[in-house]
Amino acid sequence: MKIQEGSYVLLFHTSRKKWLTKVTPDKKIHTHLGIIDVGATIGMEYGSVIRTTEGKVVFLIEPTTHDFIMKSERRTQIVYPKDLGFIAARTGMKNGSKILEIGTGSAAAATFFASIVKPEGHIYSFDVNPDFMEIAKRNLEKAGMADYVTLNHHDPHEGVDVREADIAIVDLGDPWTVLDQVHDALKGSGAFVAICPTMNQIEKTATELKKSGYADIESIELLIRTMEAREGMTRPSMRMIGHTTYLVFARKVQKKAEAPSEEPEEEGEEGIE
Structure with missing residues (x-):
């Protein structure tokens, strides 16, 4: 080419x-x-x-999309590809998926997710900062993803005009404050993801999810280490991408239903019948 x-x-x-x-x-x-x-x-x-x-x-x-993300214009910390890839896999994201994003930032995440859901899917992204929206627009246009993302300068705490979304991704400092708005936007059993830099945030988010009509709640952290591959001298790199963020996953279920009590993990309980 x-x-x-x-x-x-x-x-x-x-x-x-x-x-x-x-x-x-x-x-x-x-x-x-x-x-x-x-x-x-x-x-x-x-x-x-x-x-x-x-x-x-x-x-x-x-x-590639990875290159556009890592070289994107930004004023805030981006979500790294290692986390973006797992979000896509864990939520079942695919061509045609309808995604609600709360917290546009520099649109690094929207750029990656748009490359997966296009051409039939779409991302509806909300942010209250007009400066971020301008940066996001430029980054999406540079990566060729602007047609698959609708940017909304709007406070999601006041509600969002999105319904029957397959996936909702929340990148706010207090994701628990929009759980009701996200619940209304998601389809039944739709996937919820919160991007949380601190343990205090994942604790509060997981606690509130259990009260707000969500199940299958899981909190994780991903680490990545490169290898210095040289003939006769291969070893792990002394530098690595360690903590970038915590991820909290959940699924929308009926509100006010009595959630099963959490039990300690026991080996061999998961499986396919």
Whole structure:
């Protein structure tokens, strides 16, 4: 596939030295490796190589959704791909899913989820900060996902005009304050996810979920460690992505139904009949 004017390219030197940029004829990027002539990449194939003015090799990589997320414009902490991927798997997200998002932020999460639910699904995202909404719009347009996300500058505590959603994702400091609004928006047994940076938040959220018409409540944390794979010298990296956030999952059920009391886990109780 050839690089065209107006498309995006990831200029890759090493995993720690890479630049995501839009291709225009006169663009040049000044780096400590020398100047990269971005305009010269027009008509070249993705996967090919150019050199800087200092003779350093730069690979021309077609960017993925992961690249757009990690290089997105932001003012707040983003949800990392390791957490986004598990949310998608745990909730059964797929093409055609209808998603309610409370807390748009920089739209890193909306960008990833839109890439899964498109072309038949849609994301309805709410945030009270107008500055965040402008950043979110730019990030979605850059990643080519704007058509699959509706941004709403609205306080979700006042209710949301979404019904029969398959999944609701809440990224607020106090997710327990919108549980009733989310319950109204979800379809029966729809999936709920709260993104919580602290243990106090997951404790309060899980406690309130049990009172608000939710079941199958689970709180988790995901850690990821890279390996330095070199012949005869492979070992775990000294650096890793440790704590980024906690995730609280639940499913919508009938309100005021008596929830089963929690019992200690016993090995062998889960299974398929």
